[in-house]
Amino acid sequence: MIKYQLKCKSCKNIFDSWFASSKEFEKLKKMKLINCSECNSINVDKSIMSPRVSSKLSLDKKKTFLKANKVKLKIKEFQNYVKKNFEYVGENFTYKARSIHYGDKKTKKGIFGKASQKEIKELNDEGIETAQIPWIDDKEN
Numbered sequence: 001m002i003k004y005q006l007k008c009k010s011c012k013n014i015f016d017s018w019f020a021s022s023k024e025f026e027k028l029k030k031m032k033l034i035n036c037s038e039c040n041s042i043n044v045d046k047s048i049m050s051p052r053v054s055s056k057l058s059l060d061k062k063k064t065f066l067k068a069n070k071v072k073l074k075i076k077e078f079q080n081y082v083k084k085n086f087e088y089v090g091e092n093f094t095y096k097a098r099s100i101h102y103g104d105k106k107t108k109k110g111i112f113g114k115a116s117q118k119e120i121k122e123l124n125d126e127g128i129e130t131a132q133i134p135w136i137d138d139k140e141n
């Protein structure tokens with residue numbers, strides 16, 4: 001069995017109909033046995049969706065997807081760089097940033113971690129530079 005979406009050229013009615021095969025559809029059409037469900041007109045044909053439009057849409061979607069993936073990859077690369085070269089201090093970021101800034105102890109590694117917008121602002125007011133970086137949680141994948 002095959003389901004076709006049929007379109008009536010007389011009243012623009014669109015309806016679904018089942019056929020044993022595409023051959024049967026052609027046969028019935030030739031014999032003028034396919035009628036519109038609304039106006040009974042035999043001026044009925046398979047409704048053909050515009051493949052041009054649909055393929056353009058999917059291509060755009062594909063492009064967007066690829067673009068998003070590339071950005072994600074870049075962020076991941078950057079993340080790996082940060083993970084290798086910076087010490088993760090998590091929630092202690094504000095505390096650690098202060099102790100590095102005010103302390104004498106020279107740390108080889110930079111730090112990265114979590115801080116609220118308020119904490120970042122406070123750090124900036126104290127002259128401690130921070131940078132916000134885009135971050136993707138590994139759990140997302």
Ligand SMILES: [Zn+2]
Binds near residue numbers: 041
């Ligand atoms: Zn009709």
